[in-house]
Amino acid sequence: MNGAVRAPSPSIRSIGRVLASTAVTALLVGGGLVTALPAAAAVTAPVPSGVYLSSPWVEPGGRVPLAFVGDGTCPTPGDAAFVSETGTTPLERSGFGEGYWVYHDYAFVDRDQNPLPIGQDGPVSGTLTVDCGETTVALPLTVSPTPPPTIYHSPTAWTWYTPGSAALGSEVVVNALGFAPGETVTVSLVNATRYRGDGDVSAVAAAPVAVTADGEGAITAEVALPDGWATTDVVDLVAAGAESGYLLVSGEGEPINGIAALELDTDGLAVPGGSLAVSASGFEAGETVTVALHSASAPARALGTLTADAGGTVSGRVAVPADAALGSSRVWAGASSVGYLLLTTELIVGESERIAAPDRYSSAVDIARAAFPGTADVVYVATGASYPDALGAGAAAAEAGGPLLLTAPNELPAAVKQAITELSPERIVVVGGPNSVSESVLKQLRTLAPSVERRSGADRYASSRAIVETAFDSASTAFIATGATFPDALSATSAAASEGAPVLLIPGTASAVDAETLALLDRLGVTRVAITGGPNSVSAAIESQLKAEYGASKVSRLGGADRYAASATVNLAAFDSASEAFLATGVNFPDALAGGVLAATKSAPLLVVPGDCVPSTTIDALHGWGVTKVTLLGGPASLSPAVETLHRCP
Known part of the structure; x- marks a missing residue:
């Protein structure tokens, strides 16, 4: 499954796609048939307690949905404001809902009021502050009339899938954008069908995995599917950034076109000034796919674009920059025109001499x-x-x-x-x-x-x-x-x-x-x-x-x-x-x-x-x-x- 992140409604929990309904003993995850096993035991909370943004950016005058995760997290939310170099713009509560966690919507008091300076169309980065009584929660937020720039289709695109057939207990691949570079991101899966609405999300969650966002704010993680989730269960992906305060809750996603896979002819090693033969599948027919080099400390560098054929497959060579940084990196292939599929694989960039x-x-x-x-x-x-x-x-x-x-x-x-x-x-x-x-x-x-x-x-x-x-x-x-x-x-x-x-x-x-x-x-x-x-x-x-x-x-x-x-x-x-x-x-x-x-x-x-x-x-x-x-x-x-x-x- 893959798609652009959508902020959940304040009154309706965002859910994942039904995994399968074709057999009593099978679970379908991202196109892979998975055998169901006995009921799973409870695990730790899927994400740490705190107040989270449902999106790291918002349009001027738009709503800002906040998720309050964990007991005692800001029990009585009060007024909020967006504070930046241009001044302070007040927000007020405009909605309330419950899902896995409590949600409060905040909206600009005057929906026509633009926190951007007069005559400026570019983004403004600042801090969203929420009065929690004895404490004040501060979250980084960008207000912009357009999404933050990205080499992919969406700055908050996400993908999760199982690579082919696998038994429960195998790994689910999670790829996502939108986090702060270098921050710790906690990733898990939540079983929406088995959730009783009592706030005990831990009982229906996969064991969380902590990963570090790269220089582009992208993450890749592998989360083990718990034993015993049934074939008709609905599952959500959740991922929480420790510094950005961004909480991704996947919601419905578009089905992957065929088996999602990314392969390089080097199998993980390239030299600056050389080239990579890239082949990938699972994209929309005719999709423009951006191939990029990601590293831990620098923004992603686009290496080239490829166009998917009628079967959603791309194949071709891209150049590795002569000044590419040496060391551990990753190659990403991401949809940049139609869908939101993101694929990634390891790469080591090394120097060559003779x-x-x-x-x-x-x-x-x-x-x-x-x-x-x-x-x-x-x-x-x-x-x-x-x-x-x-x-x-x-x-x-x-x-x-x-x-x-x-x-x-x-x-x-x-x-x-x-x-x-x-x-x-x-x-x-x-x-x-x-x-x-x-x-x-x-x-x-x-x-x-x-x-x-x-x-x-x-x-x-x-x-x-x-x-x-x-x-x-x-x-x-x-x-x-x-x-x-x-x-x-x-x-x-x-x-x-x-x-x-x-x-x-x-x-x-x-x-x-x-x-x-x-x-x-x-x-x-x-x-x-x-x-x-x-x-x-x-x-x-x-x-x-x-x-x-x-x-x-x-x-x-x-x-x-x-x-x-x-x-x-x-x-x-x-x-x-x-x-x-x-x-x-x-x-x-x-x-x-x-x-x-x-x-x-x-x-x-x-x-x-x-x-x-x-x-x-x-x-x-x-x-x-x-x-x-x-x-x-x-x-x-x-x-x-x-x-x-x-x-x-x-």
Whole structure:
């Protein structure tokens, strides 16, 4: 149900729409079929006691209905007046009624008297004062010949509905406008049919929910439907602002056209200067729908308008302002010409930046400078011609507190030499044998640090063990990944660093972990093992072996349907929250090899993605963490502009 708020008559209680009458065991709420359950117990009062306005604004000479909620609230209301900078305009009582609460109408003494200054047509904001004997109630009120300006159809529009079929006890979505920015608003549902007229509203009300109005004065809340409300019951929405004194009582609303829903292609994350694909339903045919960005502290910003088709559905893209504030926001889609439907969903606005360079060596240098803008005690150096040596070195470098730089096998690039000079390390650890990093490169490195050591083995797996033995004296957790491909181990770098854990490469298709790796795990004191990747990466036989060795509860597999889903799983297991995240291509390795160390220094996840879009699993993870900054590792050839704007993969 949805509609513009209408002030209740002083003698007739404003009621909601009959929920359903089509079946004895069903309750219809906003188009959703709801099963009736046993009678509900009484709950607390739906809104706090006090004196409330039925509308936050009134036309010059109009009536001002007031609701007196709770026993002892202004028991003998007296004279009232509207006080503003233009003077004081008296009002007198002009009606009385009872509903859930007592209502008194106040009207201007001279209905032709305009509290606006002569010749001024604009609104005047002031205070409505009511004499309550020993006290005076003061409520903010605007007198205006036209409704307050809004980007939607009505400044006091409201909507409530259940999203599809749901059992009683499920949540009812409530969206409304008209409150004071930042104020606390109490929201509830009242069963009009079961109300006996004795003032005991608590016995027929849903448990109230307190929410905070955003910078536009808009609220969204979810109220649980009490058990046991019958199929023919009439229900009202009530919402009360603590500072504005505005009391919304829903009354009859227009039925929603189909199922009300709002979806974004980002599923809750957008970047300034990017765009959002918006789809929404439930509007009137031909409705103009305004899509806007709401935040906690600023007025809403309209992003664009869409026109509903014959079925009440809108679809299209809107631009996110380049200067949009970072942080938690909401997107609203509201009727602005015919109806009053309001829909909203969460959105995080985050910034996006890119670290890119002409080649993989310079890229690693830029990443290293971002992680260590000053000096570093140790620098790890690995070949940039292949990935195995560098994969194991990332977590080791993070543990040691230094960057990972790449070199050509037979020549130390000038940019890398300059970076090492600037970092002024005491120690350089060269990863891999002479075929990976030649003796001539090793000789050049010896001129750049007091200590230079090589860590290598007969193959990539032996080199991985040698790197771990150098960097870790002990570790309670170890990450195991295949050395045959790079994405799984790369995704594990920052996740492992967050736990002070090594990443060990193994031949994942083997039927068992080799004895040397098991011995190293034992020497480190490992008690928990995280397998990175699915069974195609690390075999089920290895998983069974490790569970037999450490116990089933101490071995976890962090995999997914593909390398991108596995990357999200690995990082979700390691990070409960993160303000920043790093994205690297999962198609090629050079850009991201050094990025794992940078992510580790920021206590941030590093996720691999395709080159031209961002998978849903990744977007879900970013949203869940509350990320407000995304850094891309690599140029447009590796990660396209579509990734920079977090465009969802089809």
